[in-house]
Amino acid sequence: MQKGLFPLMVFLLASFVAAAQPPGFKKVADTAYIRQKINEVASKTNSINTEFVQEKNLSFLDEKIISKGILLYKKPDMLRLEYISPYSYLLIINNGKLHIKSDDSEIKVDLESSKMFNEINDLIINSIQGKILNMPDLSTEFYEDDNSFFIRLHPEQEELKKYINTIELFIGKKDYTVTNFKVIELSDDYTLIKFINKKINEEIPDERFNTE
Amino acid sequence: MKRFLTSVLILSSLLLITQSCGSLRRQGYKKEATVHRILKPVFPPDFDKSLYNVKITFGKNVFTSLGIIKYIAASGSYKLALLSEAGMRLFEVEFLNDGSSKVNYTSDFMNKKSVVKKLSSDFRLLFPGEASTAVKYFAKDENYVLRIKENGLKDYYFLKEVTGPVKIRQRGCTFGRTTVILDNYGNKGPQEIVFKHKMIKFEISFKQIDYNGWN
Numbered sequence: 001m002q003k004g005l006f007p008l009m010v011f012l013l014a015s016f017v018a019a020a021q022p023p024g025f026k027k028v029a030d031t032a033y034i035r036q037k038i039n040e041v042a043s044k045t046n047s048i049n050t051e052f053v054q055e056k057n058l059s060f061l062d063e064k065i066i067s068k069g070i071l072l073y074k075k076p077d078m079l080r081l082e083y084i085s086p087y088s089y090l091l092i093i094n095n096g097k098l099h100i101k102s103d104d105s106e107i108k109v110d111l112e113s114s115k116m117f118n119e120i121n122d123l124i125i126n127s128i129q130g131k132i133l134n135m136p137d138l139s140t141e142f143y144e145d146d147n148s149f150f151i152r153l154h155p156e157q158e159e160l161k162k163y164i165n166t167i168e169l170f171i172g173k174k175d176y177t178v179t180n181f182k183v184i185e186l187s188d189d190y191t192l193i194k195f196i197n198k199k200i201n202e203e204i205p206d207e208r209f210n211t212e
Numbered sequence: 213m214k215r216f217l218t219s220v221l222i223l224s225s226l227l228l229i230t231q232s233c234g235s236l237r238r239q240g241y242k243k244e245a246t247v248h249r250i251l252k253p254v255f256p257p258d259f260d261k262s263l264y265n266v267k268i269t270f271g272k273n274v275f276t277s278l279g280i281i282k283y284i285a286a287s288g289s290y291k292l293a294l295l296s297e298a299g300m301r302l303f304e305v306e307f308l309n310d311g312s313s314k315v316n317y318t319s320d321f322m323n324k325k326s327v328v329k330k331l332s333s334d335f336r337l338l339f340p341g342e343a344s345t346a347v348k349y350f351a352k353d354e355n356y357v358l359r360i361k362e363n364g365l366k367d368y369y370f371l372k373e374v375t376g377p378v379k380i381r382q383r384g385c386t387f388g389r390t391t392v393i394l395d396n397y398g399n400k401g402p403q404e405i406v407f408k409h410k411m412i413k414f415e416i417s418f419k420q421i422d423y424n425g426w427n
Contacts, residue, residue: 056299060282060291065263066424067297086423087265087278089297102297103419105267105274162320163300183299187317191299 025143025150034142034149034171035133041176048073048177050198054083057190071195078209092211099211108211138167147173162186175200236368241350241357251346251358251369252376254338254394255290255401259283262400263426264418266294271413277302279418281338290339291316305332311341311362334390334407334416337367337380359383376401387411400426 021027028034049072056065069083083089090101098109133140137157143150153167163185170180177198184190236243264279278295288309294302304317313332322328344362351357354373359366370379380392389410394402398420405418 054299056295058280058293058295058301060284060293061261061280065278065280065299083297086263086421087297089276100276102267102276103265105276107274185301187301189301 021143021152022145022150024145026145028142028144028149031140031142037176038133038171044201045177046075046201047204048198048200049202049204050195053194053196055192055194057192059187059189072204072208074204074206074209078206080209092209094209094211097211144173148179149173236350236357239352241352241355244349244351247346247349247358249346249349249356249358249371251340251344251360252371253340254376255281255283256376256399259400261426263421263423264405265421267415267417267419269413269415278421288342292335292338293317303328303331305335307336307339307341309342311336311343330388331416333382334392337382337390337392338405340367340369388414 049070051068051070054067054069056067058065067083067087068085069081069089071082072078072080077093077095079091079093081091088103090099092099096110098107100107100109132138132153133151137155137160138153139156140154141152143152149171151169151171153169155161155164155167164183165186165188166184168182168184169178171177172179177200178195179198180192180194182190182192261280261282264281266277266279268275268277276297278297280291280293280295282291282293283289284291284306290307291304292307293304296302300319301317302319302322304315306314306316308314313336315328315332318328340360340362344360346358347361347366348359349356350359356371358369358371360369366383368381368383369377370381371377375397376394377392378394380390380394382390387410391408391410393406393408394404395406396403400420403420407416409415
């Protein structure tokens, strides 16, 4: 069933990064400066501790499904993603291991044993740090308004294209970190995740990423 | 050889037919000549939608997701969707009120004919269509069993006076046959639904999530 984790991982990848241009935004022609700035901030980001709110929109539902949780990231490759409401779900990536725990089940996967998971792990970590913009398998369009950059990413890789139509990412101009992202599926259903109360470079004990 | 195979087939069919009724008799149910009760639905008439934690166990592998069941008033149908916790749609099937079903979406990773067919046929048991008719009736105290015929398929629904079905069993004793256990009925139908399969370790459980007034 490891293969079953793939779409989840793909989605999480998207989760750490966010089909028309939003109103008030204009296209950015020269993106080199933005990329450079995001990379600079990423290189100085040693940890992220943020709450998140996830909105799931399904075409057949008249209201969105809202879930909330906490995301912790610590360099170089430790990640803890915890959904707190309305369901309990914990995902930890640490030292090449993936650990998923929900109400009554637990899954452990050795990322090193799977090239696919390893690549996805790299993608996730790159996304959190904003380095996803440097990846070759995503084409990008940049827009901006006074406060944010809006970046639209289109997967070029066949495997990703089976699941994701577009990823939309908002980056604040104040600190060049991701504030919102939106993953649009092939059906146009989407998931929007908003990061709130973000704390950068606060000390996070390694124990929070314990997979044992 | 041909005669032998024919005999085996006839014998197997007889066994399939007698096994279910025999099992009911062993449980103390008595067959009655007329069907004088109706099949109460799994979900009540005012049901709109509900959110579930879903756990799928296949052999040693465990996979979790969210489940959504939504009544579509315009068509009188039900939609059932499985999503990853992070929000990605994995599977969506619609059960129409004529008893047929339509798979609207299958994620590429689980897009195998046998998987889709099994999930659809399992989930179909929760949504017998308007055209389904009870062809046999068995009773034991306040409990009763209806054998339902729909689109050529016959399934057993175990009911009590005050709730919807507490157990649903596909007809026959074939490998992989599904039994559904429905428990803890609330305002929005059963809070726990478990699909079990004969002779294979394949189980799907739904647990209702208390979410924002949905349940």
